[in-house]
Amino acid sequence: MASLDPGIGEKFSQRTQRAINHDGSFNVRRRGGPPIHDPYQRLILMPWGRFFTEVGVLFLLLNAAFALAYMALGLENLPGVAAPHGWVQDFLSALFFSVQTFTSVGYGHVYPGSNGAGALSSLEALVGVLTFALATGLLYGRFSRPTARILFSRVAIVSRQPNGQPCLQFRVANRRANILIELTAQVIVKFTDAATKNISYAALPLERDAVSFLPLTWTLVHDLGPGSPLHGLQAADYAARDVEIIVMLKSYDDTFAQDVYSRYSYIPSEIAWHRRFRRAYDVASDGIAEVNLDALDDTEELS
Amino acid sequence: MASLDPGIGEKFSQRTQRAINHDGSFNVRRRGGPPIHDPYQRLILMPWGRFFTEVGVLFLLLNAAFALAYMALGLENLPGVAAPHGWVQDFLSALFFSVQTFTSVGYGHVYPGSNGAGALSSLEALVGVLTFALATGLLYGRFSRPTARILFSRVAIVSRQPNGQPCLQFRVANRRANILIELTAQVIVKFTDAATKNISYAALPLERDAVSFLPLTWTLVHDLGPGSPLHGLQAADYAARDVEIIVMLKSYDDTFAQDVYSRYSYIPSEIAWHRRFRRAYDVASDGIAEVNLDALDDTEELS
Amino acid sequence: MASLDPGIGEKFSQRTQRAINHDGSFNVRRRGGPPIHDPYQRLILMPWGRFFTEVGVLFLLLNAAFALAYMALGLENLPGVAAPHGWVQDFLSALFFSVQTFTSVGYGHVYPGSNGAGALSSLEALVGVLTFALATGLLYGRFSRPTARILFSRVAIVSRQPNGQPCLQFRVANRRANILIELTAQVIVKFTDAATKNISYAALPLERDAVSFLPLTWTLVHDLGPGSPLHGLQAADYAARDVEIIVMLKSYDDTFAQDVYSRYSYIPSEIAWHRRFRRAYDVASDGIAEVNLDALDDTEELS
Amino acid sequence: MASLDPGIGEKFSQRTQRAINHDGSFNVRRRGGPPIHDPYQRLILMPWGRFFTEVGVLFLLLNAAFALAYMALGLENLPGVAAPHGWVQDFLSALFFSVQTFTSVGYGHVYPGSNGAGALSSLEALVGVLTFALATGLLYGRFSRPTARILFSRVAIVSRQPNGQPCLQFRVANRRANILIELTAQVIVKFTDAATKNISYAALPLERDAVSFLPLTWTLVHDLGPGSPLHGLQAADYAARDVEIIVMLKSYDDTFAQDVYSRYSYIPSEIAWHRRFRRAYDVASDGIAEVNLDALDDTEELS
Structure with missing residues (x-):
């Protein structure tokens, strides 16, 4: 007679807990296997609070990285930035310019005044729009996933x-x-x-x-x-x-x-x-x- | 013999109205149950007029909130804003700057001139692009929902x-x-x-x-x-x-x-x-x- | 014996042409019926050339309408616009400012210099981002529609x-x-x-x-x-x-x-x-x- | 007896390799047929590295084309660009302005100062937002394609x-x-x-x-x-x-x-x-x- 095991296992060396949790998930842990990167699945399934936290942290990290790159280039390449006021103020100035580029706000009171800054800000603008294109898809994916209640x-x-x-x-x-x-x-x-x-x-x-x-x-x-x-x-x-x-x-x-x-x-x-x-x-x-x-x-x- | 009830109920204490309305909905009211938040379902199913009204109201409220935050910071942090002209004019000036940041227009005749304004406008730019990412998904979800006519x-x-x-x-x-x-x-x-x-x-x-x-x-x-x-x-x-x-x-x-x-x-x-x-x-x-x-x-x- | 009509009709008063065209469509015309607006279906199914033409025309019309609104307000509300040079030049100046607002480019050499222009440009920025949100959904809908070849x-x-x-x-x-x-x-x-x-x-x-x-x-x-x-x-x-x-x-x-x-x-x-x-x-x-x-x-x- | 060929072929003039590769693809080459353009399928199925490379190259080519158009118009139409410094510097200046328009950053330190530049930058802003609308759809399509692992x-x-x-x-x-x-x-x-x-x-x-x-x-x-x-x-x-x-x-x-x-x-x-x-x-x-x-x-x- 064919087994009726729905796929939850038949032979265990000791008592198991319930197979199905009340939220419909399986009481199973996974180990090993080839490493698998499923950023989409991870980002689709995580709770909203964590999703927005990760988005915020990623946004900060990316802009901080670009800010450091602008600083490495020298802030004199960004006319409109106030005269140097120490590392922290310089970093903040570069960070704000970076965010204005990344989100394509571009007020323009600070702007790229050299070829280096022009190229770097062009790259950042591209990365920025693509990042928000990704965020758009993720938000839609999260919202539109059918879940029976x-x-x-x-x-x-x-x-x-x-x-x-x-x-x-x-x-x-x-x-x-x-x-x-x-x-x-x-x-x-x-x-x-x-x-x-x-x-x-x-x-x-x-x-x-x-x-x-x-x-x-x-x-x-x-x-x-x-x-x-x-x-x-x-x-x-x-x-x-x-x-x-x-x-x-x-x-x-x-x-x-x-x-x-x-x-x-x-x-x-x-x-x-x-x-x-x-x-x-x-x-x-x-x-x-x-x-x-x-x-x-x-x-x-x-x- | 198994009942043929399609799921509309068999025992009621008095006469019921028609089970199916002409638009295909069920003549059923719901009460109680754990609170459930389905913003996606709500926003997908509401009529277009109401959808755009809610989007417009939310847009105004969010920008008004940011405008008040800029005012709390002090409009002297936003160079380019005309000298103070009373609460209403200040609020409008802050509101317009907020919209220019939220929608990433960023003309730049008004711009964040301090670290506080830089941080706040950076946050608003992020909130803005994410909000429109959400709106993009919602608009697509509304349009692409198959409905037989x-x-x-x-x-x-x-x-x-x-x-x-x-x-x-x-x-x-x-x-x-x-x-x-x-x-x-x-x-x-x-x-x-x-x-x-x-x-x-x-x-x-x-x-x-x-x-x-x-x-x-x-x-x-x-x-x-x-x-x-x-x-x-x-x-x-x-x-x-x-x-x-x-x-x-x-x-x-x-x-x-x-x-x-x-x-x-x-x-x-x-x-x-x-x-x-x-x-x-x-x-x-x-x-x-x-x-x-x-x-x-x-x-x-x-x- | 049940008819095998697949739904293409059995009784006609004269000879009909082939039922199925080579592209898989039916050789059927439709008349009457309650008016039905299916902009999504229309925009999804039209050829690419026509789609981009309609998008371009709509873009021009919307921006022309906003340009006329800025002109009605008076171009003195848009500092940065050159002194009046007749209707055509004024319209073009307003149109370019409109496009810069609609697409959220916002260079800022022209900017809203009054409450009226601030409100109008805020509205246009919102309309603009929502329009492109719609366009995003339509482009995805067109691309992702499965069609067997x-x-x-x-x-x-x-x-x-x-x-x-x-x-x-x-x-x-x-x-x-x-x-x-x-x-x-x-x-x-x-x-x-x-x-x-x-x-x-x-x-x-x-x-x-x-x-x-x-x-x-x-x-x-x-x-x-x-x-x-x-x-x-x-x-x-x-x-x-x-x-x-x-x-x-x-x-x-x-x-x-x-x-x-x-x-x-x-x-x-x-x-x-x-x-x-x-x-x-x-x-x-x-x-x-x-x-x-x-x-x-x-x-x-x-x- | 009906053949059990699952569609992989029964008559070949010599030994064939395995029918199914380990990644699930078929060991089949295709020749001839009417030309078919499936940019969506191609862009959805290519590896991520190649996808971003193609996006980057297309971004550069489009902006280079617009840069050349601005140069053909004459850089005197773009106030804010430094005085002519030879072909390379002019091209870079036009390219950076182009990127700022295409991505809708629009700092505004360079801006369109004539009707020709106004029209060209308006067109570019439209092309830019539509391009990123497309990219949004493609990124979502790539992410959301279900693939069993x-x-x-x-x-x-x-x-x-x-x-x-x-x-x-x-x-x-x-x-x-x-x-x-x-x-x-x-x-x-x-x-x-x-x-x-x-x-x-x-x-x-x-x-x-x-x-x-x-x-x-x-x-x-x-x-x-x-x-x-x-x-x-x-x-x-x-x-x-x-x-x-x-x-x-x-x-x-x-x-x-x-x-x-x-x-x-x-x-x-x-x-x-x-x-x-x-x-x-x-x-x-x-x-x-x-x-x-x-x-x-x-x-x-x-x-």
């Missing part, structure tokens, strides 16, 4: 279907106001063998694994009947086998016009037993449907 | 097929002159139970649910024979059950090189009985096919 | 297979040096009824309708045996029925990382009978395969 | 499965830290007939041809049992038949939000017999899985 219920629940059968459920909603289309979900369970620490995977079929839209909430239901790999297991068994319910969700984002993928997982401490979800949407008095994202986690004891 | 006939009709069977029909055409490829359509009907207000959905299979191209018009036909969930229903039944015919159309846009999705719906007041569509295209005298978009809604009484 | 053989041929059966063949190659992946082809034939002018379509199945790559050439083969809608037809029949062989080709472009679609069609005058293709690739002396695009149309008489 | 094991191995059957194996890992989703692999073998030099292809089915993720390593296994086209062949047979194992790998890149394709191939000298892979991942003491890319090629003798 699927909100998963913090707990999965073991509930009961209308026919009395137990089932595993969790809910999702769209954190954003934009439109998600053609959602499909796939759920697998990861077991760890208590003795060998070997890991095995099994699919958890859903009563319904696709919806056309997600304007409200979507409750995903896995039947815990005899066909389920979780059939008959109790909370203690979940813990003993290190159960991890791994959810993969694909959708099409109408704003970005691209497919987006989300991942989430539930470990035993995030599974509530004998509960059911309260409905998180209803219709307002004007006949318009209304979804309450704050109620996504609302559950109640099964009667 | 599928024109749906304003009414669906209940007509008769060549074999005498009744059928439900509506037509679509491409409002744009660009090329749409590989169109696929899916139609479902939404019923509301008059007593419980519960909602149910059923698929309406089409005689043909895909075409390769859409240069002319495409008439979508659902057979109302015994196999249809609408079989035997009359206009009054449509109204009593709050019928909503929901259309989902997917196509590939050859200009944007991306899939685009359209949605539309017909409610009972938008369904005409006993009519047929007049052909909306023909061939001109030079042998070239010609489509008349104004005739998309042209119907005539069934004989 | 599939080269179709100018003729389709009626040839003979190894087993003696007649077959219809045509060849394609990639005009570009980039890599096309996962090509799939679909071929249909369009017949016109000589009497009614009604049009019908039929699929022409291919011996092989997909290849993984297209580094060399790909010969598409339709078996003209008993199963073919063209079985037994001769050249005269092709002409009498206005046969048009319509080819739809989809591939994935590894440079643009996007699907690209090509269309082509063969009419009776573009079909050669009783010929076979000469091989258009071979291996060079260093063991490297070599494709000769000039030989794509090379055919020889069947022996 | 799949690391293939340098050797494929002939190993033994738990059931004792021989199998062909190779491994892949993701060189990057980003997330690859929904990987699918297809493997074919290319044989060359020693006598006719004709080439034939056969599919090599995998025990598992898809994984959901690739955070660790993925070992692809082809069963060399009776069903395999390689069944019973020894190393000498591989060499005699010029075996080439061709791997096609498709995945979805979560950073670029696009599908990416990788190709690789193994020739007889890159196939090791009677070995097995050592596991390249394990769990660290903190329970986090750890993959060691340097161990991707680690194999050991079969016992």
Whole structure:
């Protein structure tokens, strides 16, 4: 029988932590390999604060380097700079001229007064416009990267279907106001063998694994009947086998016009037993449907 | 039997309005949820007028802030500014210098004449070029977002097929002159139970649910024979059950090189009985096919 | 039986011209419909020469408008402009200052010397940078639009297979040096009824309708045996029925990382009978395969 | 039986080199064909060093051309340029002014002092901003082009499965830290007939041809049992038949939000017999899985 390992590994020498973090990343570290420079990926994925800090630092360093070059040339090549006032003032004067060239402001109260300064400032002007061309692309790349903001219920629940059968459920909603289309979900369970620490995977079929839209909430239901790999297991068994319910969700984002993928997982401490979800949407008095994202986690004891 | 709910909800405490608006949006309001900031989505989706207004206001605010900073520093740091003429004139002078720095025009009749002004104007020049880098990305993102401009006939009709069977029909055409490829359509009907207000959905299979191209018009036909969930229903039944015919159309846009999705719906007041569509295209005298978009809604009484 | 109309129409009052032009566009004109403004699509699709002409004209018009505004304000607001020399010289002076502001060059030998000129030039600087932000997006959009440059053989041929059966063949190659992946082809034939002018379509199945790559050439083969809608037809029949062989080709472009679609069609005058293709690739002396695009149309008489 | 040629050719007059190079490109040369200008593709695909060199050279040439135009006009039209000092100094002065206009720095110590210089510098400013608009698009296009950095094991191995059957194996890992989703692999073998030099292809089915993720390593296994086209062949047979194992790998890149394709191939000298892979991942003491890319090629003798 073909393995159902989704690519997360089956043989480890000891217990592993959860495979999927709550932000959808994998609990994996990487070592070795040929050195790889992915400045674009790095600059696209880093947080905004760090991005602007790196841009600012790079801007300062580049301009400081050009300022030092102007100083090496001699500030007498930059008419308009006040008479020498020591290293610090000279550096600042050269730095300000450099920034005015780099950003193409070019007030002109200081200007290149020799061939050397003309050539150096020409080079800097080119470097400057190309640098901001790069920054433009990076900013667009950061902004336009489609990222689904699927909100998963913090707990999965073991509930009961209308026919009395137990089932595993969790809910999702769209954190954003934009439109998600053609959602499909796939759920697998990861077991760890208590003795060998070997890991095995099994699919958890859903009563319904696709919806056309997600304007409200979507409750995903896995039947815990005899066909389920979780059939008959109790909370203690979940813990003993290190159960991890791994959810993969694909959708099409109408704003970005691209497919987006989300991942989430539930470990035993995030599974509530004998509960059911309260409905998180209803219709307002004007006949318009209304979804309450704050109620996504609302559950109640099964009667 | 698995529910056919496309994700629009099945249980509401009272009658709901139509699920899909004519612009393809959902008739759903959202409340609660973790706060989410999607400036990109907001700036991409807002109308052009509002976009340019927000850009203009932000431009003014940023430059006013820098102008106040230059004033706090003292306008004597900006040689070329006329002697002080009161708060308003000073603010305007500082504002104009700020704009000249922010946009990197830098005429230079006013220029930073001290280290403080040099540093502040350097910062402003950087903020300025980055702001316009952002604006560049936003403008491109707004322009390049693929949006299908599928024109749906304003009414669906209940007509008769060549074999005498009744059928439900509506037509679509491409409002744009660009090329749409590989169109696929899916139609479902939404019923509301008059007593419980519960909602149910059923698929309406089409005689043909895909075409390769859409240069002319495409008439979508659902057979109302015994196999249809609408079989035997009359206009009054449509109204009593709050019928909503929901259309989902997917196509590939050859200009944007991306899939685009359209949605539309017909409610009972938008369904005409006993009519047929007049052909909306023909061939001109030079042998070239010609489509008349104004005739998309042209119907005539069934004989 | 469901129609095989790919969306090009079946009922016309007289003979139509070919449905697909050699550049892949449809032979269709459009009339009426709600007015639709697609400046992006228009600016993306127009030829480069026209694009730069429109950009140049818009640039001139915008700057002329600002120049007139500066003149209305009075050129005494622009210190540095020479004393008045008549309308033409004044306009030129204002125009040059306008361009220097619009493009953010801002030499500064002319500068805004009043609040009115300061405000107007601030507005123009903003309009200027936003205009070039737009131009940046448009240039990128034009450049990055994936367009397959599939080269179709100018003729389709009626040839003979190894087993003696007649077959219809045509060849394609990639005009570009980039890599096309996962090509799939679909071929249909369009017949016109000589009497009614009604049009019908039929699929022409291919011996092989997909290849993984297209580094060399790909010969598409339709078996003209008993199963073919063209079985037994001769050249005269092709002409009498206005046969048009319509080819739809989809591939994935590894440079643009996007699907690209090509269309082509063969009419009776573009079909050669009783010929076979000469091989258009071979291996060079260093063991490297070599494709000769000039030989794509090379055919020889069947022996 | 339909050919399995993936599009790489079947009939050659002599032995060919490997079809797929290690960088995924095809071992194919192209000749003839209508001339095609793909500046975008060329500029997107060239190495960074060459890209910046071409940008620099173009920048110099354009500015030199404008410098010559200013000289033809007469440098007396550019007040601020020092008195004539011979051709070289005049050219440099004009060049520096040109760069200051092209990059929109515009210090203003030199400025256009006549209508001719005003018009020429206006044109140059427009050309300059459009050129940098183009450069912005190109830089973004280069950066944002999704390229999978799949690391293939340098050797494929002939190993033994738990059931004792021989199998062909190779491994892949993701060189990057980003997330690859929904990987699918297809493997074919290319044989060359020693006598006719004709080439034939056969599919090599995998025990598992898809994984959901690739955070660790993925070992692809082809069963060399009776069903395999390689069944019973020894190393000498591989060499005699010029075996080439061709791997096609498709995945979805979560950073670029696009599908990416990788190709690789193994020739007889890159196939090791009677070995097995050592596991390249394990769990660290903190329970986090750890993959060691340097161990991707680690194999050991079969016992």
